[in-house]
Amino acid sequence: MSAVDFEILLQQILNGLVLGSVYALVALGYTMVYGVLGLINFAHGEVVMIGALSTLSAARLLQSVLPGLPGPIVLLLSTLAAIPVCMALGYTIERVAYRPLRFAPRLAPLITAIGVSILLQNIAMVVWGRSYHSFPAYVSTEPFQVFGATMTPVQVVIIVVAMAIMAGLMFLVHRTKLGRAMRATAENQSVAGLMGVNINAIISITFVIGSALAAVAGVMVAANYSIAHYYMGFVLGLKAFTAAVLGGIGNLGGAVAGGLLLGLIESLGAGYIGDLTGGFMGSNYQDVFAFFVLIMVLVFRPSGLMGERVAERA
Amino acid sequence: MLEVRGLEVHYGGIAAVKGIDLQVSKGELVCLIGANGAGKTTTLKAIAALVPRSRGDIRLGGDSTAGLASFELVRRGLALVPEGRGVFGRLTVRENLEMGAYHRSDGEVGQDLEKVFALMPRLHERRNQTGGTLSGGEQQMLAIGRSLMSRPKLLLLDEPSMGLAPLMVQKVFETIQAIARGGVTILLVEQNAKLALELAGRAYVMESGCITLAGDAGALLTDQRVREAYLGE
Ligand SMILES: Nc1ncnc2c1ncn2[C@@H]1O[C@H](COP(=O)(O)OP(=O)(O)O)[C@@H](O)[C@H]1O
Numbered sequence: 001m002s003a004v005d006f007e008i009l010l011q012q013i014l015n016g017l018v019l020g021s022v023y024a025l026v027a028l029g030y031t032m033v034y035g036v037l038g039l040i041n042f043a044h045g046e047v048v049m050i051g052a053l054s055t056l057s058a059a060r061l062l063q064s065v066l067p068g069l070p071g072p073i074v075l076l077l078s079t080l081a082a083i084p085v086c087m088a089l090g091y092t093i094e095r096v097a098y099r100p101l102r103f104a105p106r107l108a109p110l111i112t113a114i115g116v117s118i119l120l121q122n123i124a125m126v127v128w129g130r131s132y133h134s135f136p137a138y139v140s141t142e143p144f145q146v147f148g149a150t151m152t153p154v155q156v157v158i159i160v161v162a163m164a165i166m167a168g169l170m171f172l173v174h175r176t177k178l179g180r181a182m183r184a185t186a187e188n189q190s191v192a193g194l195m196g197v198n199i200n201a202i203i204s205i206t207f208v209i210g211s212a213l214a215a216v217a218g219v220m221v222a223a224n225y226s227i228a229h230y231y232m233g234f235v236l237g238l239k240a241f242t243a244a245v246l247g248g249i250g251n252l253g254g255a256v257a258g259g260l261l262l263g264l265i266e267s268l269g270a271g272y273i274g275d276l277t278g279g280f281m282g283s284n285y286q287d288v289f290a291f292f293v294l295i296m297v298l299v300f301r302p303s304g305l306m307g308e309r310v311a312e313r314a
Numbered sequence: 315m316l317e318v319r320g321l322e323v324h325y326g327g328i329a330a331v332k333g334i335d336l337q338v339s340k341g342e343l344v345c346l347i348g349a350n351g352a353g354k355t356t357t358l359k360a361i362a363a364l365v366p367r368s369r370g371d372i373r374l375g376g377d378s379t380a381g382l383a384s385f386e387l388v389r390r391g392l393a394l395v396p397e398g399r400g401v402f403g404r405l406t407v408r409e410n411l412e413m414g415a416y417h418r419s420d421g422e423v424g425q426d427l428e429k430v431f432a433l434m435p436r437l438h439e440r441r442n443q444t445g446g447t448l449s450g451g452e453q454q455m456l457a458i459g460r461s462l463m464s465r466p467k468l469l470l471l472d473e474p475s476m477g478l479a480p481l482m483v484q485k486v487f488e489t490i491q492a493i494a495r496g497g498v499t500i501l502l503v504e505q506n507a508k509l510a511l512e513l514a515g516r517a518y519v520m521e522s523g524c525i526t527l528a529g530d531a532g533a534l535l536t537d538q539r540v541r542e543a544y545l546g547e
């Protein structure tokens with residue numbers, strides 16, 4: 001392998017890790033909700049979008065009030081403002097759309113999820129308009145060199161923050177009383193109730209935590225691509241869902257692994273598809289990989305890499 | 315301690331429990347026996363608010379439980395060891411036991427954990443294994459130990475001997491006896507009528523949703539109808 005080849009490979013891997021961190025954060029939301037409710041919350045991608053756009057609005061407001069505030073502080077504060085917005089949104093989605101259908105046939109909440117998704121897109125279109133918003137570089141997007149590949153500070157922040165959040169979530173779920181109750185609820189709701197666990201509260205908390213992660217992920221995508229719009233949650237949501245299925249839906253570690261892996265597959269695939277097809281297809285085919293992966297997993301290993309029980313619950 | 319009056323439970327249009335009366339006083343060990351499908355599990359589930367009742371009054375320590383969810387009944391001293399044990403297979407033995415104490419905020423949970431481990435040394439050996447890796451008998455002990463962690467006043471046990479080897483059944487029944495001696499009021503549902511009647515002070519016999527016999531357990535053990543229907547004589 002020549003030095004240039006290595007640099008290209010390293011570049012694709014770095015890009016893949018950045019993408020994958022975001023997918024993992026969103027995939028965790030899908031997988032946590034699936035864990036406790038056996039439901040695919042297809043509106044989750046829209047929570048990501050609302051997170052990005054409310055951060056943008058909060059940042060604009062903040063800068064008009066305090067014009068001298070440094071970019072990273074603006075981004076931090078406005079993300080902290082958007083998180084509770086998304087938490088409230090996640091809570092409301094569960095209360096209003098899913099809870100009345102808790103004991104309905106499986107298809108009903110699925111159709112509802114799609115309905116909520118369309119509704120949120122339309123609300124966002126009314127609030128933020130149809131146009132693309134450029135997302136300012138609050139954290140520098142000035143590239144620097146790592147072993148011949150380039151990275152931006154915002155990408156470093158994305159990876160570090162995503163890893164920290166995921167470690168925090170793992171600690172919560174596996175080392176705290178609340179996490180224990182969440183795992184017990186995921187395994188057997190009625191027995192968890194017999195232990196004194198308020199199942200409805202646990203389900204609400206699950207949506208709220210997942211939505212907080214979605215908000216952060218939304219900011220990350222917008223900051224990374226410098227763009228935000230009312231439609232951004234759709235494809236991102238589908239890809240994160242793919243990542244969750246790839247890792248084994250219902251499994252937290254699986255969501256993280258699936259997210260990172262999908263990011264790498266996409267990035268390496270987009271990087272090398274030109275060579276592989278003799279220039280016939282280019283990196284604009286990036287999105288194809290995620291859906292190709294989804295189909296392959298569903299056909300050959302529907303339980304995913306680390307999953308156990310899709311067959312019994314899906 | 316427990317008073318059930320005119321309890322009716324329906325699944326869809328079908329009545330599974332058809333207006334039963336049942337009462338357990340403080341400190342008693344009462345058993346409820348009956349054939350498969352008689353409605354025993356449904357009765358316990360209704361008491362624990364796992365299934366809604368269509369009619370009837372259930373009082374726990376004198377207070378009506380109407381409108382309370384099962385997680386709220388735990389705080390009032392009710393514990394149910396469900397049919398099939400309900401062990402959390404992906405949680406460790408220790409975590410399962412800690413779940414039993416979920417509603418407690420006193421500082422004596424660790425102490426009670428040690429007590430359960432002393433009563434069931436096998437669980438101590440396996441405390442870091444997941445519940446799913448235990449044998450059926452160990453899971454039953456875990457389910458009972460877990461219920462003790464809530465410090466119940468009234469313990470409902472649904473067929474604790476189901477699917478266990480005779481030696482293990484013996485062990486489980488000895489444990490139940492020890493718990494009863496410790497002052498916990500117990501309502502025991504069993505298909506193994508002989509063992510249950512030998513252990514209990516009073517008993518109820520249930521047949522297709524109704525209570526057909528009730529009385530002193532020793533007397534029922536010699537009752538001709540019981541001997542024919544449930545003791546295989
Ligand atoms: N979830 C359910 N849905 C419909 N019918 C049920 C359900 N659970 C139990 N039944 C019916 O209710 C009756 C009583 O069942 P159950 O309480 O489990 O009896 P037992 O515990 O005495 O064996 C049976 O006829 C059973 O088929």
Ligand SMILES: [Mg+2]
Pocket residue numbers: 354355356397473
């Ligand atoms: Mg039963």
